[in-house]
Amino acid sequence: MRIGCPKEIKNHEYRVGLTPESARELIADGNEVWIESGAGLGIGATDAEYVDAGAKIVDGPDPIFAECEMVVKVKEPQAVERAKLREGQILYTYLHLAPDPEQTNDLVKSGVTAIAYETVTGPRGSLPLLKPMSQVAGRMSIQAGANALQKEHGGRGVLLGGVPGVLPGKVVVIGGGVVGFNAAQMAVGLGGDVEILDRDPEVLEKVGTFFEARASTRFSNKTNLEDAVRQADLVIGAVLIPGAAAPKLITRELLSEMKPGAVLVDVAIDQGGCFETSRATTHADPTYTVDGIVHYCVANMPGAVARTSTYALNNVTLPHALRMARNGWKEAMRRDPHLAEGLNVHAGKVTYKAVADELGHEY
Ligand code: NAD
Structure with missing residues (x-):
């Protein structure tokens, strides 16, 4: 041919x-x-x-x-x-x-x-030709978030891995699917204090078994999610409800209870975003700040690492x-x-x- x-x-x-x-x-x-x-x-x-x-x-x-x-x-x-x-x-x-x-x-x-x-498709309803882009976006989300946490980018000046004698940054990953799993792997690798929230007990079991003590897991209900977000330096939005717009899991009101200079990376922005204050951005101008919280909402993250x-x-x-x-x-x-x-x-x-x-x- x-x-x-x-x-x-x-x-x-x-x-x-x-x-x-x-x-x-x-x-x-x-x-x-x-x-x-x-x-x-x-x-x-x-x-x-x-x-x-x-x-x-x-x-x-x-x-x-x-x-x-x-x-x-x-x-x-x-x-x-x-x-x-x-x-x-x-x-x-x-x-x-x-x-x-x-x-x-x-x-x-x-x-x-x-x-x-x-x-x-692939086995068990998976989408194998989409998966690599979710892997890339998940891994990149931590790189992008770590960068945005630096002072010159509006962040609170936290190094995710900390140093001996100083606590690491707290990373909250909402959604433990392909994006969330890959984000958690990178955050754990950098030495962050990582928590993963999901609603699916099988996903929680899978990530819990994989990460053991290197990351904690919590069921994603309103109470747990708000508690985790209040403590976070970096939040990764990685949820997907197939065929539906992403649910708005962080309201504008909740931003005021977060640490000033904390960072939200909304990977789910291509499905409308999972934070109320998210709006799509580009690689040329990837972040903006609302109520002191830095937002990164690039809809085509894998494009930046084209190779x-x-x-x-x-x-x-x-x-x-x-x-x-x-x-x-x-x-x-x-x-x-x-x-x-x-x-x-x-x-x-x-x-x-x-x-x-x-x-x-x-x-
Ligand atoms: P996935 O289906 O593998 O994982 C989604 C997870 O979200 C599931 O485990 C599900 O149980 C969980 N979830 C659903 N509702 C939840 C809630 N309320 N709280 C906590 N968890 C919840 O999907 P994925 O491949 O990881 O993709 C995630 C999102 O990232 C999608 O919207 C996808 O389109 C997007 N994405 C964006 C980019 C980009 O460049 N911005 C690139 C790739 C993928």
Whole structure:
């Protein structure tokens, strides 16, 4: 199969659909790989590295959209890219169609076969192609929070790990799923005094067993949550209620009872945020202060560590790409119902029920 990877054009997107290493694997499996010149520069991968891997470098995105059977990307296609998609072509990328009627209509009109990373499933209802981004965001949340705790960033001047003779910072992680677990790992690694709150007894058991005495756990009810937040130097918001907006767990009123200069990192901001005072920010201007409490609410945290994020994403997307190239997408989906869950649009129809229902498309 001829597989193409254009340069991402969404504002501030530095990731790339295929690393040179992934291109090499696809080529070793008998495929041809075309890469748009400069596509890898955002992660420090030069055209020469792709050429060494056996790929062909093409100028601009047009040859890829015109001649490749599968297009591998990171972000949803932008309007100019959607205009280039062709009937029968496979588009393999993050799509997030439910809130995006315009994109959905364009994909339907194009006749493309669109496979969305975010709806490919794994065992026990997991979303393995989303997981690496939650791992990245979770780990980054502590880095971002530690930074914001420094005086020059408005924080209370606390070093998370403390020093001998001085207590460490108190880190409260709300939600012990993928983001929360990874945040807790980093906070424990830095020597912080870490507490994890969740509502799911199985999650509490899992994190409790993993961290043993290195972190404490508490059931997330109003009383426990407010008590933990009042003591915190750094709070990580890492909750998710699938299919719903994040619940507002910290009210503006509660901010006044927190330590001045404490930091809130709202990782759940992409689902509306789990603090009442959260509003989405960007990497260019990531923090703001409300009632003396520093807020960090960047909605696309993994974008700042594009290289790590790209490699983590390729680790989970490449195996499916290889199987689709080898067996054709239909046979690959017949053999793997989890991959079949990724099919969102095919031959002029929305093929993912939740998207069809949300946007009023025929299913
Ligand atoms: P997850 O499903 O693995 O974990 C969510 C956890 O929240 C679950 O364990 C659940 O029991 C818990 N929870 C739900 N309600 C709670 C409550 N009231 N109190 C305490 N815990 C509660 O989800 P995840 O992959 O860890 O993602 C968490 C959030 O981070 C999501 O909103 C996701 O979209 C977001 N995210 C943001 C970025 C970013 O760049 N900002 C990147 C990746 C993920």
